[in-house]
Amino acid sequence: MATMQDVARRAQVSVSTVSYVLTGARPISQATRDKVLAAMAELDYQPNALARGLASRRSRILGLLLPMDERGIGATETAFVTGATSAAVAAGYHLVLSPIGVGDLDELRRLASQRILDGALLMEVQLHDPRVDVLREAGVPTVLIGRTEDPSGLSYVDIDFDRTVRAAVDHLVGLGHRRIVYVNHSADTIAEGYGPALRTRDSFTAAMTEHGLTPLMIPAEDSAASGRAALASALRQEPDLTAVLAMNESAVFGLLGELSTRGLTVPDDVSVVSMVTSPQVAELATPALTAMTSPGSALGRIAVQTLLRHVESGDGEIHQELLPCVLEVRGSSGPPRTPAASTTDPEAADERSSPGTEAARRRAATRRRA
Amino acid sequence: MATMQDVARRAQVSVSTVSYVLTGARPISQATRDKVLAAMAELDYQPNALARGLASRRSRILGLLLPMDERGIGATETAFVTGATSAAVAAGYHLVLSPIGVGDLDELRRLASQRILDGALLMEVQLHDPRVDVLREAGVPTVLIGRTEDPSGLSYVDIDFDRTVRAAVDHLVGLGHRRIVYVNHSADTIAEGYGPALRTRDSFTAAMTEHGLTPLMIPAEDSAASGRAALASALRQEPDLTAVLAMNESAVFGLLGELSTRGLTVPDDVSVVSMVTSPQVAELATPALTAMTSPGSALGRIAVQTLLRHVESGDGEIHQELLPCVLEVRGSSGPPRTPAASTTDPEAADERSSPGTEAARRRAATRRRA
DNA sequence: CCGCTTAGTCGAAGCGCTTCGACAACGCCG
DNA sequence: CGGCGTTGTCGAAGCGCTTCGACTAAGCGG
Numbered sequence: 180m181a182t183m184q185d186v187a188r189r190a191q192v193s194v195s196t197v198s199y200v201l202t203g204a205r206p207i208s209q210a211t212r213d214k215v216l217a218a219m220a221e222l223d224y225q226p227n228a229l230a231r232g233l234a235s236r237r238s239r240i241l242g243l244l245l246p247m248d249e250r251g252i253g254a255t256e257t258a259f260v261t262g263a264t265s266a267a268v269a270a271g272y273h274l275v276l277s278p279i280g281v282g283d284l285d286e287l288r289r290l291a292s293q294r295i296l297d298g299a300l301l302m303e304v305q306l307h308d309p310r311v312d313v314l315r316e317a318g319v320p321t322v323l324i325g326r327t328e329d330p331s332g333l334s335y336v337d338i339d340f341d342r343t344v345r346a347a348v349d350h351l352v353g354l355g356h357r358r359i360v361y362v363n364h365s366a367d368t369i370a371e372g373y374g375p376a377l378r379t380r381d382s383f384t385a386a387m388t389e390h391g392l393t394p395l396m397i398p399a400e401d402s403a404a405s406g407r408a409a410l411a412s413a414l415r416q417e418p419d420l421t422a423v424l425a426m427n428e429s430a431v432f433g434l435l436g437e438l439s440t441r442g443l444t445v446p447d448d449v450s451v452v453s454m455v456t457s458p459q460v461a462e463l464a465t466p467a468l469t470a471m472t473s474p475g476s477a478l479g480r481i482a483v484q485t486l487l488r489h490v491e492s493g494d495g496e497i498h499q500e501l502l503p504c505v506l507e508v509r510g511s512s513g514p515p516r517t518p519a520a521s522t523t524d525p526e527a528a529d530e531r532s533s534p535g536t537e538a539a540r541r542r543a544a545t546r547r548r549a
Numbered sequence: 550m551a552t553m554q555d556v557a558r559r560a561q562v563s564v565s566t567v568s569y570v571l572t573g574a575r576p577i578s579q580a581t582r583d584k585v586l587a588a589m590a591e592l593d594y595q596p597n598a599l600a601r602g603l604a605s606r607r608s609r610i611l612g613l614l615l616p617m618d619e620r621g622i623g624a625t626e627t628a629f630v631t632g633a634t635s636a637a638v639a640a641g642y643h644l645v646l647s648p649i650g651v652g653d654l655d656e657l658r659r660l661a662s663q664r665i666l667d668g669a670l671l672m673e674v675q676l677h678d679p680r681v682d683v684l685r686e687a688g689v690p691t692v693l694i695g696r697t698e699d700p701s702g703l704s705y706v707d708i709d710f711d712r713t714v715r716a717a718v719d720h721l722v723g724l725g726h727r728r729i730v731y732v733n734h735s736a737d738t739i740a741e742g743y744g745p746a747l748r749t750r751d752s753f754t755a756a757m758t759e760h761g762l763t764p765l766m767i768p769a770e771d772s773a774a775s776g777r778a779a780l781a782s783a784l785r786q787e788p789d790l791t792a793v794l795a796m797n798e799s800a801v802f803g804l805l806g807e808l809s810t811r812g813l814t815v816p817d818d819v820s821v822v823s824m825v826t827s828p829q830v831a832e833l834a835t836p837a838l839t840a841m842t843s844p845g846s847a848l849g850r851i852a853v854q855t856l857l858r859h860v861e862s863g864d865g866e867i868h869q870e871l872l873p874c875v876l877e878v879r880g881s882s883g884p885p886r887t888p889a890a891s892t893t894d895p896e897a898a899d900e901r902s903s904p905g906t907e908a909a910r911r912r913a914a915t916r917r918r919a
Numbered sequence: 920c921c922g923c924t925t926a927g928t929c930g931a932a933g934c935g936c937t938t939c940g941a942c943a944a945c946g947c948c949g
Numbered sequence: 950c951g952g953c954g955t956t957g958t959c960g961a962a963g964c965g966c967t968t969c970g971a972c973t974a975a976g977c978g979g
Contacts, residue, residue: 180662180664180688182964182965182966183965183966184965192928192929193928193929193930194929194930194965194966194967195928195929195930195931195967195968195969196927196928196929197966198966198967198968199927199928199967199968201966201967202967202968204967204968205926205927205928205968206925206926206927207926207927207928208926208927208928211927211928225659225662225663226663226965226966227603227663227664227964227965227966228663228664228665229599229602229603229608229664229665229964229965229966230603230934230964230965230966230967231965231966231967232599232934232966233597233599233600233603233934233935233936233964233965233966233967234933234934234965234966234967234968235934235966235967235968236934236967238599240665242645247622247627247630247631248627251621251622251623251624251625251626251627251827251829252617252621252622252627253621254621255621256621257617257618257621257622260617260648261617261648264648268656273647273659273660273665274647275612275645275646275647276645276646276647276648277643277644277645277646278630278631278634278646286638289595289643290643292550292595293595293596293597293598294550294597294598294599295598295599295610295643318550402829402832403832403833403834403835403837404832429829429833432833432834432835433833433835435835436834436835439809439835440835457621459621459772459799462772462773462774463773463799463802463803463833464773464802464806465773465802465803465805465806465809465810467773552934552935552936553935553936554935562958562959563958563959563960564935564936564937564959564960565937565938565939565958565959565960565961566957566958566959567936568936568937568938569937569938569957569958571936571937572937572938574937574938575938575956575957575958576955576956576957577956577957577958578956578957578958581957581958596935596936597934597935597936599934599935599936600934600935600936600937600964601935601936601937602936602964603934603935603936603937603964603965603966604935604936604937604938604963604964605936605937605938605964606937606964920979921978921979922977922978922979923976923977923978924975924976924977924978925974925975925976925977926973926974926975926976927972927973927974927975928971928972928973928974929970929971929972929973930969930970930971930972931968931969931970931971932967932968932969932970933966933967933968933969934964934965934966934967934968935964936963936964937962937963937964938961938962938963938964939960939961939962939963940959940960940961940962941958941959941960941961942957942958942959943956943957943958943959944955944956944957944958945954945955945956945957946953946954946955946956947952947953947954947955948951948952948953948954949950949951949952
C-alpha cells in the first residue's frame with residue numbers, strides 16, 4: 180500500500196506538496212500538480228483515511244443512526260438512506276449506517292466520543308430522545324429526521340404530517356365520505372412519545388372538525404392481528420363508517436383481511452387510505468392501496484446537506500424543513516356506496532358511480548368473483 | 550476531550566503504561582492499573598479511535614455491505630444485522646452498514662483502500678460478485694453471506710437452500726399434495742446469477758423428482774402484479790395444482806390476491822408455502838402464511854465470529870457453514886381438497902380431513918364468511 | 920529600482936495512539 | 950550467592966497525514 184511519502188518521492192516533491200494537491204489548501208502550479216497526480220495514478224495511491232482523520236481532526240465519515248426493529252426497514256426509510264448516501268458521497272464523505280436505537284446509548288456514546296463521526300443523522304426520533312443529548316455532550320453535529328418535542332436549536336427535516344393528513348382527509352371527504360376512522364399506532368407507542376403518531380392524531384382531529392365531521396381514532400399495535408381488532412372496534416363504535424385512514428402499515432393488512440372476512444369490499448363498502456406508505460408496499464394489497472407517499476430521498480439529501488453545513492462551518496445556523504407526502508390514488512379509495520346504507524345491494528351502488536373511473540373499473544373486476 | 554497524555558499525567562505514569570492498561574499487551578500491576586483507571590474515570594477519557602487505528606493498523610471497524618434496493622430491508626436481513634451487530638459489539642468492534650451493491654464498486658474501492666475497515670461482511674452475494682475481487686485486491690478480510698459460484702478459498706455462511714426446499718416439499722407432499730408449482734424469482738434475476746434462485750430451482754427439481762413428481766417452476770418479478778400473472782400462468786400449465794411453493798415474497802401477495810379473485814380459497818383449494826419469510830411478513834397475509842423461517846440472527850453471529858477470526862489471526866483458515874430455514878406451519882397450508890377434482894363441493898372436501906388439525910380449524914373459520 | 924504582495928514549495932512539528940527496546944527490581948535455582 | 954528468567958515500567962520512535970512558518974521567485978505600483 181503506497182503512502183504519501185512514496186508519491187512525493189516519485190514525483191520529486193515534498194510530502195506537503197502532495198498533500199496540498201489533494202486538499203487544495205494552498206495553490207500548486209499546474210506542472211507540479213500533474214507530476215503528483217501522475218505519480219498517484221502509477222502507484223494506485225489511496226490516502227489512509229485514519230491518518231488523514233487524525234491529522235485533520237475530521238474523519239469525513241457521517242453516521243446515520245437507524246434503529247432496526249424486528250420489522251426491518253421499509254421502502255420509505257430506504258429511499259431516505261439512498262438519498263442521504265448519494266449526497267454524502269457527492270461531497271466526498273462516507274455515510275455509514277449504525278443500527279442504534281434509543282436502547283443502545285452506550286454504543287452510541289462509544290461511537291460519538293471516539294471521534295469516529297464528523298456528524299450524525301438521527302432517524303426515528305422520539306419526542307424525548309436521549310440520543311440527542313448524548314450526541315450534544317460528545318459535541319457531534321446532528322441533524323434529526325423527525326423532531327423532538329422542543330426542537331429549538333436543533334436542525335431537522337421531517338415529514339409535514341399536518342399537510343399530509345389534511346390531504347388524505349380532503350381526498351376522502353372530496354369523494355363524499357363523512358364517517359372516517361383513523362387507525363393510528365398503539366396507545367403505548369403514543370404514550371412513549373412517538374411524534375408521527377401524536378402529530379397525525381392532532382391533525383386528523385383538526386381536519387375532521389374543520390370539515391364539520393366527528394373524528395374517531397382507533398389505536399392498533401403494529402401487527403395484522405391488531406389491525407383486525409382495530410377494524411372490529413371501529414365498526415362497533417361507528418357501524419356506518421365508509422372510510423379508513425391508516426398510519427400503521429402492518430395493521431392495514433390485517434384490517435383488509437378483516438374487511439374481506441366480513442364480506443365488505445374495498446373500496447365499495449369501505450375506502451382505505453394508507454399514510455406514509457411506499458408504492459411497493461401499497462401494491463402488495465388487493466386492490467392496491469391509495470396512499471400518501473413520503474418524500475424519502477429528498478429528505479435524505481436535504482438532511483445530509485444541512486449536516487455538512489454544520490460540520491464544515493463549525494456549527495452554522497440551524498435549518499428546519501418539512502416536506503409533505505404526496506397522495507397517490509390507487510384502487511382502495513372511491514366514493515362511498517351511499518351516505519347511510521352500507522348494506523345496500525352492490526348493483527344499486529354501481530348505478531351512481533361514474534362508469535369511467537378507475538374505482539368503478541376495479542369494483543366491476545372485484546364483483547366478477549361473486 | 551481528554552487524551553492519553555492527560556490520563557498519564559494525572560495517574561503519574563507514562564503514556565505507554567496507560568496504553569498497556571487499555572490494551573493488555575503487557576502486564577501491569579494491580580496498583581498501577583487502579584490509579585490509571587481512576588484517572589480515566591475522572592477525566593471521562595475515551596480513546597481516539599482514529600489515532601488508535603493509525604498506530605495499531607487496526608480500525609476495529611467492520612463493514613456490512615448491504616445493497617438496498619427500493620424494496621427496503623426485510624425482517625430476515627434485519628435479524629441478520631442485529632445478530633452481527635451484537636456479536637461485533639461483544640468483541641469490542643463497531644459494525645457499520647454501508648449500502649453498497651454490485652453497482653457501487655467505486656465507493657467500495659474507496660472504502661476498502663482507505664483502510665477504514667478491518668473486515669467486511671458481504672450480503673446479497675451474487676454468483677459472480679465483483680465486490681469479492683475488489684475486497685480481495687484491497688486486502689480486506691471478507692466473509693460472504695451467501696455464496697459465489699465457486700466459493701473455494703472464501704469463508705461464507707449461507708442458508709441451506711437444499712434442505713430448506715426439501716423440507717418445504719416434504720411438508721406439502723406429506724399433506725398429500727402431488728401437483729406443486731414453484732414460484733421463483735424472475736428469469737432475469739436467475740440469468741443475472743442470483744444464487745438462491747438458482748439453488749432453490751435445482752433443489753426443487755431434485756426433490757420433486759425424488760418423490761416421483763413432476764416439477765413445475767414459474768418465474769415472477771418481485772411484484773404483486775407479477776405474482777398474479779405467475780399464478781395465472783401456473784393454472785394454465787397445471788390446472789389441477791393444489792399447492793404453491795414461493796420464493797418470492799412480493800409475488801406471494803399478488804398470488805394470494807389472484808387466488809382470491811378466482812374464488813379459490815387458501816388452503817382449501819390451494820396450499821401456499823413461502824420460503825425464507827419472516828414471521829412478521831407471514832402474518833400479514835390472511836390466512837397467515839406457512840413459511841420457512843430463516844436463521845438470520847444466528848447467521849449474523851457466526852459470520853462476525855468467522856470474520857474476526859480472519860482479522861485477528863491474519864487470515865486464519867476458511868470456514869463455510871450452511872444453516873437451513875425451519876418450517877413454521879400457519880394457516881396457508883393443509884391437505885389438498887381431493888387429488889384430482891379441484892372444483893369439488895367444499896362440504897365434501899371437509900369429510901376427509903382430520904377434524905382436529907389446525908388446518909381444519911382454519912378452513913372452518915374461512916368458510917364462515919361464505 | 921525598491922519594497923511589497925502573491926504564488927509556489929519545502930521542512931518540521933505535531934495529531935493521539937501503539938509498540939519496541941531497555942532496564943530495574945524481584946524471586947528462584949543450583 | 951551469582952546468574953537468569955519474570956514482571957512492571959519508561960522513553961522514544963513511529964503510524965501517514967495536515968498544517969504552519971519560512972523561504973524563494975516573480976510581479977507591480979510608485
